[in-house]
Amino acid sequence: MDDKDNLTSVLYGVRDLRLEQRPIPEPGINEVLLRIQRVGICGSDVHYLVHGSIGHYIVKEPMVIGHEASGIVVKLGEGVTNLSVGDRVAIEPGVSCRMCQFCKIGKYNLCPGMKFCATPPFDGNLTRYYVHAADFCYKLPEYMTLEEGAMLEPLSVGVHACKRGGVTVGSSVLILGAGPIGLVTLATAKAMGASKIFITDLTEFRLNVAKKMGAFKVIKINKEESDEQAIENVRIELNNELPDVTIDCSGFQQTMKMGIELTKSGGVLTIVGMGASRNVELPLFNALSREVDIRGVFRYANDYQDALSLIASGKVDLSPLVTHHFTIEESLEAFKTAETGIGDPIKVMIHCDKDA
Ligand code: NAD
Ligand code: ZN
Numbered sequence: 001m002d003d004k005d006n007l008t009s010v011l012y013g014v015r016d017l018r019l020e021q022r023p024i025p026e027p028g029i030n031e032v033l034l035r036i037q038r039v040g041i042c043g044s045d046v047h048y049l050v051h052g053s054i055g056h057y058i059v060k061e062p063m064v065i066g067h068e069a070s071g072i073v074v075k076l077g078e079g080v081t082n083l084s085v086g087d088r089v090a091i092e093p094g095v096s097c098r099m100c101q102f103c104k105i106g107k108y109n110l111c112p113g114m115k116f117c118a119t120p121p122f123d124g125n126l127t128r129y130y131v132h133a134a135d136f137c138y139k140l141p142e143y144m145t146l147e148e149g150a151m152l153e154p155l156s157v158g159v160h161a162c163k164r165g166g167v168t169v170g171s172s173v174l175i176l177g178a179g180p181i182g183l184v185t186l187a188t189a190k191a192m193g194a195s196k197i198f199i200t201d202l203t204e205f206r207l208n209v210a211k212k213m214g215a216f217k218v219i220k221i222n223k224e225e226s227d228e229q230a231i232e233n234v235r236i237e238l239n240n241e242l243p244d245v246t247i248d249c250s251g252f253q254q255t256m257k258m259g260i261e262l263t264k265s266g267g268v269l270t271i272v273g274m275g276a277s278r279n280v281e282l283p284l285f286n287a288l289s290r291e292v293d294i295r296g297v298f299r300y301a302n303d304y305q306d307a308l309s310l311i312a313s314g315k316v317d318l319s320p321l322v323t324h325h326f327t328i329e330e331s332l333e334a335f336k337t338a339e340t341g342i343g344d345p346i347k348v349m350i351h352c353d354k355d356a
Contacts, residue, residue, distance in 0.1 A: 001074065005354070008127035009331040011065045011118075014052040017332060022064075025131040027077030032134045034071030034089065036352040038150040039126045040322075041338040042068055043179070045118060049335055054274075059120045065331075066126025066350070067093035067117035070140070070149030080134040089137040090149035091125065092156070092304045093117035109160075109301040116299075126328065128352055138304050141312050147349060148311050151184075151318045154347070155307040156300035157272065158184035162192055163303070164295050165245040165270040169193035174234075174243040176259060177250030177273055178206040180347050183213060183321055185247050185272070188307075190214050191315040194245075198238060200255075205344045209320055227254040231261050238262065251275035256282055265290040272297045324348040 001024070008022045027033045044054060045065050052059050073087045083089065096103050097113035108114075118124025125132070140149050162185060167173055171194040175182050178201035189197050196216040201207050207218035219237045221230050231254075242264040248255045251273020259269040260283055269292055287294060300307075310316040324345045326334035331350065338348045 003129075006127060006129045007328055009065050009328060010062045011048055011059055012062045013059060015049065017049055017065065017335060019329065019331060022127065024129045027075055027080075027131045029078045030080060030134050031077040031131050032073050032080055032083055032137060033075035033077075034091065034125075034130050034132060034137070035074050036069055036071045036125055036127055036130050037088075037146040037356060038070050039066040039350045039352060040068035040150045040153065041066070041334060041348040041350065042154070043338075045124075046335060046339050048118070048120075050339060053120075057120050061121060063118060063120055064123035064125065064127055065118050066124040067119075068150050068153035069093070069117075069125045069130075070146040070152075071125075071130065072353075073137070074129070077131075077134070083134055083137060083139065088140045088142075088146060088149065090140060090152040090304065090308065091117075091130075091132055092136040092138065093125070093153065094299060095133045095136050107301055109299045126331065126350060126352070128328070128354075138308055140308070144308070144312055147322060148318065150349065151321070151347070152304055152307045152311070154180050155184045155188065155310065155316065155318065156303040157181055157297070158186075158188040159303040159307050159310070160300035161185050161247050161249075161270050161272045161297045162188045164297050165247055165268045167192045167194055167245050170195050171245055172196040172241065172243040173198070174238070174246040174259075174262060175199040176246065176248045176255040177201060178203075178210045178218070179249065180321060181272055182206075182247075182249035183210060183346065184318065185249055186210055186213055186215055187316045187318065188310065189245075189247075191310050196243075198243065200234060206346065209346065212320060227257055230254055231258045234258060235262060243267065245270065248273050253280040253282075256280060260284075260287045260292055260294070263292045265292065268293045268295060270295045270297055321347045322349050326350050327354075328352045
């Protein structure tokens with residue numbers, strides 16, 4: 001390979017994202033070298049840029065940003081048999097240890113040895129060349145785009161959330177928040193056979209996208225209303241028919257409270273959103289006395305292939321979500337768009353291959 005250009009977006013600290021050249025890495029045993037194609041910007045990437053940390057994950061050393069990526073295999077490390085040079089792949093960004101009890105039972109998202117792209121101290125993949133474990137790369141069928149490959153990352157969160165919530169044929173589902181995660185959850189719930197999907201958000205624009213993607217009813221939350229008012233207003237919009245499953249894709253005190261109070265007795269509240277930055281007060285008596293199960297969601301495990309199938313089969317179309325495009329050279333502008341929301345972005349996509 002003659003290319004020496006490995007332009008990379010590196011986060012040095014709060015509001016300090018730099019483009020720099022890095023050596024092209026060599027794939028080790030069971031790894032592949034990828035020419036990165038598309039990288040979507042996630043809220044967590046923006047959070048690291050603006051705050052330098054998420055919870056106890058703190059950027060202490062320069063860290064390559066980005067984790068929603070697709071690429072093309074350019075070199076195989078020793079022992080790789082599942083991929084060939086030229087394959088287009090989606091990259092599952094978390095590589096677990098494959099040895100611990102969680103890995104062995106298939107809940108590898110809970111692996112304490114997880115190495116997840118752009119979660120400190122591990123580098124991400126907003127770069128031109130990147131090495132990844134071959135068993136966490138998923139070959140894309142030729143009719144799937146590299147953009148769809150990158151979108152498998154957020155889609156897998158939606159798939160995991162719907163599985164955790166027990167969404168199935170005929171379910172009624174309430175989704176709280178219509179950001180990228182709420183919208184991929186909507187698409188997944190629909191594909192899994194949910195009959196009625198209600199979705200809330202603060203912004204009209206995102207709710208319009210939800211409507212186009214097949215929401216049964218979109219419900220606008222007014223920022224000024226109290227938690228109690230918001231809950232009562234949504235109850236009225238639901239026509240008092242409480243959903244079997246509520247999936248909180250924003251994660252604030254108000255939405256978690258709403259999730260408890262507005263889920264049908266015996267139903268499930270799944271919490272994906274991490275909006276609340278501190279402890280919240282919840283009506284737990286309401287949950288226990290009506291047997292509403294509260295379940296957490298942490299990323300995904302064994303969901304990438306299902307997400308791929310949803311797109312490959314045409315059951316899910318995420319193209320309405322990708323609203324903005326930039327090159328890796330324009331990383332700063334891309335992050336600015338994602339952070340400020342100017343121009344109503346949903347998913348901002350960065351193109352990393354200068355020849356593509
Ligand atoms: P986002 O910020 O783009 O979307 C959140 C949406 O919620 C916004 O559109 C916002 O207008 C809306 N919202 C805010 N307050 C609301 C309220 N009171 N009622 C209804 N809607 C409200 O974020 P995203 O990328 O869609 O991600 C959603 C959440 O999921 C984030 O908190 C993110 O950190 C989290 N997340 C969790 C996991 C996980 O593994 N658990 C994975 C990915 C993302
Ligand atoms: Zn493990």
